[in-house]
Amino acid sequence: MAKVKTTFFCQSCGTQYAKWQGQCNACKQWNTIVEEIVQKPEISGWKSPSNNAKRVSKPLRIKDIDTSHEIRINTLDAEFNRVLGGGIVQGSLTLLGGEPGIGKSTLLLQIALKLPYKTLYVSGEESQKQIKMRAERINPNSENCYILTETKTQNIFKQIEDVEPDIVVIDSIQTLHSDYIESAAGSISQIKECTAELIKFAKETNTPVVLIGHITKDGNIAGPKILEHMVDTVLQFEGDRNHVFRILRAHKNRFGSTHELGIYEMQGSGLREVSNPSEILISKKDEELSGNAIAATLEGMRPLMIEVQALVSSAVYGTPQRSATGFNAKRLNMLLAVLEKRAGFKLGAKDVFLNITGGITVDDPAIDLAVVAAILSSNEDVALPKDYCFAAEVGLSGEIRPVQRVEQRILEAEKLGFATIFVSKYNKISLKNTQIKIQLVAKIEDLVGILV
Numbered sequence: 001m002a003k004v005k006t007t008f009f010c011q012s013c014g015t016q017y018a019k020w021q022g023q024c025n026a027c028k029q030w031n032t033i034v035e036e037i038v039q040k041p042e043i044s045g046w047k048s049p050s051n052n053a054k055r056v057s058k059p060l061r062i063k064d065i066d067t068s069h070e071i072r073i074n075t076l077d078a079e080f081n082r083v084l085g086g087g088i089v090q091g092s093l094t095l096l097g098g099e100p101g102i103g104k105s106t107l108l109l110q111i112a113l114k115l116p117y118k119t120l121y122v123s124g125e126e127s128q129k130q131i132k133m134r135a136e137r138i139n140p141n142s143e144n145c146y147i148l149t150e151t152k153t154q155n156i157f158k159q160i161e162d163v164e165p166d167i168v169v170i171d172s173i174q175t176l177h178s179d180y181i182e183s184a185a186g187s188i189s190q191i192k193e194c195t196a197e198l199i200k201f202a203k204e205t206n207t208p209v210v211l212i213g214h215i216t217k218d219g220n221i222a223g224p225k226i227l228e229h230m231v232d233t234v235l236q237f238e239g240d241r242n243h244v245f246r247i248l249r250a251h252k253n254r255f256g257s258t259h260e261l262g263i264y265e266m267q268g269s270g271l272r273e274v275s276n277p278s279e280i281l282i283s284k285k286d287e288e289l290s291g292n293a294i295a296a297t298l299e300g301m302r303p304l305m306i307e308v309q310a311l312v313s314s315a316v317y318g319t320p321q322r323s324a325t326g327f328n329a330k331r332l333n334m335l336l337a338v339l340e341k342r343a344g345f346k347l348g349a350k351d352v353f354l355n356i357t358g359g360i361t362v363d364d365p366a367i368d369l370a371v372v373a374a375i376l377s378s379n380e381d382v383a384l385p386k387d388y389c390f391a392a393e394v395g396l397s398g399e400i401r402p403v404q405r406v407e408q409r410i411l412e413a414e415k416l417g418f419a420t421i422f423v424s425k426y427n428k429i430s431l432k433n434t435q436i437k438i439q440l441v442a443k444i445e446d447l448v449g450i451l452v
């Protein structure tokens with residue numbers, strides 16, 4: 001009898017070892033290396049219907065390659081389309097990751113139910129009845145959506161040959177297993193093999209496949225890192241389960257930008273697309289409260305008005321606490337140091353808490369000025385006027401630096417009824433006839449002078 005071939009894989013990063021060891025050399029995790037049985041599959045799971053051996057790919061001159069036919073499928077979900085860069089590309093593999101309960105299955109089922117194309121939704125996690133119950137909450141009348149509960153790839157491919165779907169959704173890649181590999185579902189070698197079979201199927205039949213992937217505690221997609229290299233697009237569905245808003249981002253996108261953001265609201269009847277996020281991200285209060293400031297940020301191509309809240313109070317313990325939600329804590333410390341050094345505020349003995357409302361994480365440096373304004377407002381305990389907003393970066397020497405596409409931000413602020421926007425003096429603005437007052441500031445002292 002042939003000897004069973006085994007190898008050792010790190011369950012955290014997927015690195016392969018010839019023998020067991022306690023710590024993974026690559027990701028430095030302890031006790032993550034596990035023995036798995038591997039067998040090189042002689043035939044792959046997906047066998048294309050045409051005679052495979054004859055179809056050898058030939059090099060083509062680049063001008064002869066035909067891209068004229070429609071290569072993207074419009075998903076009828078504007079947010080999903082935007083994040084993908086205009087729809088699902090034919091023959092592509094998309095991986096959607098996110099915490100349990102965040103709404104991955106809901107999102108993809110909802111898209112599958114809406115699509116005018118034949119869709120096969122394969123679930124290894126829920127029964128057909130459970131999925132039907134979920135579908136009834138969303139959109140019960142769909143002619144084109146087929147539900148299959150199956151976990152073995154060979155059986156899935158058999159059903160695909162019968163149904164001939166235009167789109168395949170797999171919920172989730174961790175529940176699949178292939179006959180050609182003997183280890184358990186969810187193990188590194190199974191995930192690799194099943195993904196490879198699905199890629200072969202997608203590329204040969206030009207059918208797009210969307211995979212759902214679980215994530216680990218630290219937010220990475222469970223399974224080998226190589227999974228993210230194998231697929232064309234990696235999407236992340238984030239948000240706080242207690243908040244109603246969900247955010248869809250692309251971490252990798254072979255067919256578009258990774259800067260776009262999709263925003264949804266979880267409702268009793270599925271996820272609602274939020275096409276005008278600024279209106280909901282700013283809490284509508286009648287009173288003016290200290291410590292709040294509005295930033296005019298950009299996420300991808302879309303302007304987004306976000307509320308920043310700060311709380312500055314005397315430190316209770318010897319070491320003051322600094323904590324930031326949705327904002328980089330190091331950057332917060334830097335801004336506090338700038339305020340201390342350049343504007344003479346004694347913040348060294350104060351606790352500072354910062355929160356970006358709506359559970360959103362912002363990378364746009366243009367939020368700096370709003371953060372500074374919120375801190376100043378809380379420190380002095382004076383509320384900023386409700387119709388002020390801010391869009392500028394703050395430099396180490398206290399200078400207010402220009403930000404990109406400032407005119408777009410100004411127009412969005414004007415549209416939402418803001419009266420004044422603070423921007424850097426060094427931004428070139430050629431807008432005329434604006435209702436909104438554009439307040440130019442050059443140094444942090446200028447801002448302090450106006451606000452306090």
Ligand code: TYD
Pocket residue numbers: 098099100101102103104105106107134137138266267268269270271
């Ligand atoms: P689900 O899609 O099952 O999450 P995942 O697949 O990422 O694990 O999301 C389930 C949550 O969404 C669950 O807490 C119920 C809630 N939900 C709604 O609020 N409204 C709905 O219409 C549906 C279908 C689910």
Ligand code: MG
Pocket residue numbers: 104105106125171
């Ligand atoms: Mg699910």
